[in-house]
Amino acid sequence: MTALRLGFVGLGQIGLPMAKRLVGWPGGLTVHDVVEEPVAELVASGAFAATDVADLARRCDVLSVMVRDDDQVRAVLHAALPSAAPGLVVAVHSTVAPTTPAELAEAAAPYDVAVVDAPVSGGAMGAADGTLALMVGGSDADVERCREPFALLGSTVVHAGPLGAGTRMKLARNLMHFVAFTAASEAQRLAAASGLDLRALGEVVRHTDAVTGGPGAIMHRDTVAPIEPDDFWYGVMDHVRSLGEKDLDLAIGLADELGVDVPLARLARTGLAPGLGLPPRPEGDLP
Numbered sequence: 001m002t003a004l005r006l007g008f009v010g011l012g013q014i015g016l017p018m019a020k021r022l023v024g025w026p027g028g029l030t031v032h033d034v035v036e037e038p039v040a041e042l043v044a045s046g047a048f049a050a051t052d053v054a055d056l057a058r059r060c061d062v063l064s065v066m067v068r069d070d071d072q073v074r075a076v077l078h079a080a081l082p083s084a085a086p087g088l089v090v091a092v093h094s095t096v097a098p099t100t101p102a103e104l105a106e107a108a109a110p111y112d113v114a115v116v117d118a119p120v121s122g123g124a125m126g127a128a129d130g131t132l133a134l135m136v137g138g139s140d141a142d143v144e145r146c147r148e149p150f151a152l153l154g155s156t157v158v159h160a161g162p163l164g165a166g167t168r169m170k171l172a173r174n175l176m177h178f179v180a181f182t183a184a185s186e187a188q189r190l191a192a193a194s195g196l197d198l199r200a201l202g203e204v205v206r207h208t209d210a211v212t213g214g215p216g217a218i219m220h221r222d223t224v225a226p227i228e229p230d231d232f233w234y235g236v237m238d239h240v241r242s243l244g245e246k247d248l249d250l251a252i253g254l255a256d257e258l259g260v261d262v263p264l265a266r267l268a269r270t271g272l273a274p275g276l277g278l279p280p281r282p283e284g285d286l287p
Contacts, residue, residue, distance in 0.1 A: 003027030006149055007060030009053060009076055010094070011038035014120070015066035017127035018093070021152045022064075023047050032056045053079035057088065062146055064118075066093040070100050077104050077115075086112035089145050093134075095119045098171065101137060101164045114142045117163060119170035120154065131155045135173070137166035176215055183264045190251065193258040218276065227277035237276040244272050 003026035008019040011033040019038075022029045023045045031042050032050040043049050050056035057063060057080035065076050073094050080090065090113060092101065101117040108115050116138030126132040132154035136143050143159050150157045160169045184205070191201050218240060220233075227234045248269045255262040273280045 004061040004145070004149070005030070005059060007031070007050070007056045007063040008066070009033065009056060009063065010066035010068075010072075011035065011042070012066065012068075013124050014127045015093075016041070017124060018064070018066060018120075018132070018153050019047070020045065021127075021130050022149060025149065025152075027061070030056055030059045054083040056080065057084040061085075061087065062089045062091060062149060064091045064093055064149075069094065070096045073100065073104070077107060081108060081111045081113060084111055084113050088113045089142050090115050091118045091146055091150075092116070093118050093120050095170055095174070096167055098164060098167055101167055105163055114138070115163065116142050116146060117166040118146070118150065119166055121170065121173055122154070126154070133158070135160045135166040135169040137161055137163045137168075139163070179264075180215060183268075186262050186264050190255055190258070190260050190262060193260045194254070221277070225277065226274075226279070233277070237278055241273050241276055241278055245269065248272070 005027045006022050006025050006029045008015065008022065008029065009032045011019055011031060015033075016038045019029065019031055019042055023042060028048060029042070029046075030048040030050050031039055032053060032055075033039050039049050048059070050059060053076055063080060063084075065073055067073055067076060073092055073096055077090060080088075088111075090104070090108065092104065092115065096117070096119075101115060105115040116136055118134050118136045118138075120127070120132045120134050122132040130152060133156040134150050134154045136146070136150070136157065136159050138159075139162070140159075147157065158169070160166045187205075188198050188201070191198055218237070221227075227237060248265055252262060252265050252269065254260075255265065270280070
């Protein structure tokens, strides 16, 4: 069986190290970017350069797209379609709006070109060492066609569901990511008001999250429905709730004493139990 020919467009902070992982692929890698330097770097490593997106589409069977936003993804697809060979799979690694993958697939269908949405998580470091997580939406056949090259890009490749599911999973993942960043800034304000070393706090957070799994430590159930009292997870989550509510009460009390605004902590105090699938504490038990 002839090896797939790979193409990659969008050689930025994450796209360039992703593409480097594909250099040496048996079917060859062809790349394109509006900036010349990363293209030259990849060509020096053994990749081929396309003159433009249309040329790139002619020369590959799987085209990875890692550009900035929805408009750029649309522009790449529409430039690629007229010259694409039937059967091309366009893999969109950019994080786009939930409706964009279906829109792209509709535009590609008359050309017999398939689209999968395959956003990534893990940043430039994960891209460089091949430990990204790829969340892929698309048909079984289209996802299977991409599976081997995707395995070079990431150590976790999840087929999230039909087209669009990868994007929805990435948005859910990033919601937690950036809400956590906001919570971290809240914790830093509390630590600063307490006279603590913020870099030392960051070191502790990174260390313990690596040990415990961070927020993902509670994400083992396949439903968000309330937990029945006889379910195994009830006792586990009730223990988490007890520790969390105690520590949140103490942190909120410290914040009040120091005059630090901690709205996310207060929201977490009321939302922790139902978020874990447990009934809330009596109202009078809240701070």
